[in-house]
Amino acid sequence: MTAETAQRWGSTLDSVVVYAQGAVCRRRARVGVPPDGRVRVTGLPRSLDAGSLRARVLHGPGVRVTEARVEVEAEPLEAGTPHALRGEFERLRDACAAAQGRRDRQLRLIEEISALHPVPPARRRDDPHRRTPADAWLELADFVDERLAGLHARLVELEEELRGLEHELGIAADRLARASSDVPSAHVDTTVCAVLTLDGTGDAQVEAELELEYGVPGAIWVPAYRLTHRQGDGTGRLVLRASVAQRTGEDWTGVRIGLATADLRRRTDLPRLRSIRIGRRQQDPAPSGWREPPAGLADLFTGYDAAGPRPAAPAAPVAVGAGPVPAVAAGGFASGPVPPPPPPPAPQAYGGAPAAPGSTAGLSTETIGGGLPAPARPVPSRPAGRPRTAGRASAAVPAPGAPGRGAPPPAAPAAPGHAAPAAPAQPPAGPPQPSGAELDYAALVLRGPEEQGSRRGRLFPDAPFDPVAAEHRRRAEAVTGLALPQHAVRPRESAGSFDHRFDAAARADIPSDGTWHTITVAEMPVGLRTEYLCVPSVEQTVYATLVISNATDQALLAGPVEVTVDDDFLVTAKLPTLAPGGLRRLGLGPAEGIRVTRGTNLLESTAGLRNNTTVLDHRVHVELANRLARPVTVEVRERVPVTSEPEVRIEERADWTVPEDGAGPEHHAPGTRVWRVDLPAGGTAALDGGYEIRIPAGKALVGGNRRS
Structure with missing residues (x-):
């Protein structure tokens, strides 16, 4: 069973942890695992980071996840299922354009009627003076006045209608802009799925509960507080609230919310500290991850080239913005122009297409028929310092994910009158040292026979660009430009060098509309006492203050606080960052008494x-x-x-x-x-x-x- 025929199972969003920028979502799905272990879990948002997908089994006898990848599918919507707000916006836009056209035609008609005036015939030199037909002039003026009065009355009606439609169009545009992004577009329904491979199921179908974790951009939060205090009492209630805005592409309905001050994009891997020992013998250097390519890679696609150009075929439906193709799925070919084939040499079977992480350069595929790769079989790799056998056609294959490795192409002859180009710099001695991106075997893509030159049949880390996913991410990240509420401070600025996490006590609903939504997180126990303070040398006024002591093991981040004293709202002040066990003074304003x-x-x-x-x-x-x-x-x-x-x-x-x-x-x-x-x-x-x-x-x- 392939991924396309794998069973589909729905999922439910269970919890979300919102960081300073971005969020980590967790979905749960109860699936029936078939004997082959291939399942497809739907419901993921379009803006997710494909590299952040993680999956684990919560409940399942002996079941574990061996592979998880993201796939995107797109299909046209059925007629009559557009977004309601978008349909209303388009209807009002057309009605507004029609009303504006009627208003413009009325203005042109008024200009034509206003241009009516009597024009006397040209008088010749010998003709005597003629009497002016005053009655005709007056009749024409009355006609123009009467006609213009009716046209102007109609113009007032049209302008009033146009203003009403423009007002309704503005409201519809604002509602559409603020609407949740957890809806398909007007014409295309995009489905993002997680294709999982489960192991340990045996021959019988079992049930398992899975948890999917993935990161999404387009979510921010700032803290806010509500303080209730009674005079004469040494304690108070400080309720921690959070203003959350998200446009991740999915509505958070009934989810557990966690709030963290950490940076989601910050690297958390530990550096490798290598020791250098003084002595005659040094430790062997760590392997670079590069293997010398197998011989015969240049002849891998000879059968494909001998078959001639591929006939043009109608464009097949392609998943819009599909994720990177895994390295194991190298049998598909993208349609495109193919140069004329070279003379067909004698058919040979050579290896050179890597297929598995860790030993990618040591596997090969056999050409079958027109050059389609067969299942990989191991090929012994040649030692790094051993020369190639004379007379054997070969091409240098880069390391897994090392583009451009191998022999340089022959230099073209210099044109007459021009100096020959400078010789390329010689590569450093020794085996190549691939970078971290080139050693990420899961992100490597095997290039097919349509690639030209040294890219055919080789692995490269560059994935195909997905413009739809990039547009979704751009819209999601635009939420970071929202104006902050009054006295609000971003968590990274107030937390300093420490990171904190706050978990909401109850589940909450936050739509994906890119606006601020306030939720209640928890009640923080604090100590309070009222103090009156004055500096008469500066100002002869006494001010009331609240001294707040943080009795929790978490910091209170800076943000706005609504102060209520004796059930009366007093002021909205700015609470500074309060470390665990710290004291801060909060001003309440002048004490008139x-x-x-x-x-x-x-x-x-x-x-x-x-x-x-x-x-x-x-x-x-x-x-x-x-x-x-x-x-x-x-x-x-x-x-x-x-x-x-x-x-x-x-x-x-x-x-x-x-x-x-x-x-x-x-x-x-x-x-x-x-x-x-x-x-x-x-x-x-x-x-x-x-x-x-x-x-x-x-x-x-x-x-x-x-x-x-």
Whole structure:
């Protein structure tokens, strides 16, 4: 049973993990495994990365997956099954074009009627003056006015109809642009399948549950929060939400959502650290993965060339944007022009078409009839340093996936009057060193007899370009250009050098329409306390703040937070990134119920035996008044000057304290001093402080001696 005749089984999307860009989807399918083990699972999106497909057996007695590949099929839709939004858009577009045509014809008719005016006949030189037929002129003017009045009334109706259709067309275009991409186009239905080969089934048909995993582009997310707090309570509810936008080509309906801050495209393979030992003997170098090609590759397609040009055949339906052809499926030939065949040599059977990873260059195919390759059989490879046998026709075959390896083509003779081209650079001595892409045996493609020159019958890593898949990926990746919500920060920017993952507590629905959708992820336990803060030297206003402590083992990423205090929505603020166990202060705005005033006084005097020291005595007086119905704690901040000059001394005279840097939710500038005052409901408090600045006499502070 081939892949085309394999049984089809549907699949259901079970879970999705959205990364900073892109997502990893997992589908589940319950299949009945036939004796030959070939099944086809449908339902995959068109924009998936074919190289990311993984499959495993969840439940199945002794069943395991031995091969998984992606295939794409396209077929025309039946008549009467277009997309509803697209059909409505096309109908309105045609109606709008027809209305615009009627409006244009009405305008041309108005121009023709407006151009009607009386034209007197030409007067000859000898003719006497004639009387003007005023009645005819007036009748013509009345006719034109009456006709234009009717035409303009009709023009108003047509323009109103056109404006209505243009408005409806704009709405339909917007709905079509925002519609889910999990629908076929207007004319072609594309089906993406995973063709699996299962082993361990025996001769009887068994049932198994499979899980398919694949990566898709076109999905992003940003965190958001909702904070609920009651005054006087030391705890609160912080609900983590996420704004997710995706245009992957499939609707996520009833799936488990996971959110990760990692980069899906970042390489995760570990580097190989090779040691160099000092001594006489070194370790043998690792094999390069290259084998010398077998002899006789040039004669592999002699039977095909001897059969003559292939007759033209009608174009067969081809799967639009089909994935790369596996190396084992080398028996098909693409239609195309074939040059005239060379004289048929004696039929010979030579090898040279690799077929299996790991020993690709050591297998060959026998020509049967017109050169169709038969099943591969092993051919002993010649040692790397052994010369070829004289008189034996051969061509250098590249390593698996090494394009262009082998003998260079003969140089063409130089044209008269032109210098001969420079000789090509000689390749380095030793066996070729293929790159990582050339050693990816699963991605190699065997070139057929239509290829010319040194590409016939050889493996190359370049896969055929799929314009349809490229267009789907381009549309999917356009979702990364969406404007972020207010105060939103991308996860990679706020997570820093660490990666976190958050799993939603319930299943969610996110259509593939490329717009933001908000889902609830989980409730994060946090510690909260309300603090009032003021810096009267800068602004005589008291601000309410919430000090948030992260009591979880995961970081709280930066994002917008909706704050609700006592069941009343207060403000939407920006929550900074909060590491596990960290503290952050969140501002809630001015507290109108608490008043603060500040006054300063400067006394300048001299001191010393010879009055050689100037004393600048700064005194600060702060008054607080609590008009709230509950007791509050207010933190008043002042700042004293700091100096590095040995001649300048600063002496403080106040009961304020020096804040410990790093102990609170923020860092403090040098010279910061703090008062913490407990105010009862309706109470007041007065704070007095100050400092003296002692400088040498005859000198002054830059900017003036008053430090207010």
